[in-house]
Amino acid sequence: MLATEIAVGAVEQAARLGGGRVGRAGSLPVDQRAELAARAFVRHRYTDYDERLLGVDPLAIEMDGVEYRRVKRDAHRAVEAFLAAHRRR
Numbered sequence: 001m002l003a004t005e006i007a008v009g010a011v012e013q014a015a016r017l018g019g020g021r022v023g024r025a026g027s028l029p030v031d032q033r034a035e036l037a038a039r040a041f042v043r044h045r046y047t048d049y050d051e052r053l054l055g056v057d058p059l060a061i062e063m064d065g066v067e068y069r070r071v072k073r074d075a076h077r078a079v080e081a082f083l084a085a086h087r088r089r
Helices: 002-015 030-046 049-054 058-062 066-086
Strands: none
Touching: 002 030, 030 049, 030 066, 049 066
């Protein structure tokens, strides 16, 4: 079941020490952290986010350049579309 895959994957991804930004969201309530973890899992698993980042200049990532912001914005839209397509009606 897709929901289970996302839940388990999000927990595994978020549990990796030093794995990313979700782990730095300690001041957020647990439900918001869980949502961020699930969205991050979907972004990495079900969108072309990682492949697109390979084509971004590392300096653009460090400096939060325009190209990096474009990839992030497109990934956010792709996650929203994925979630909308798979929500129970």
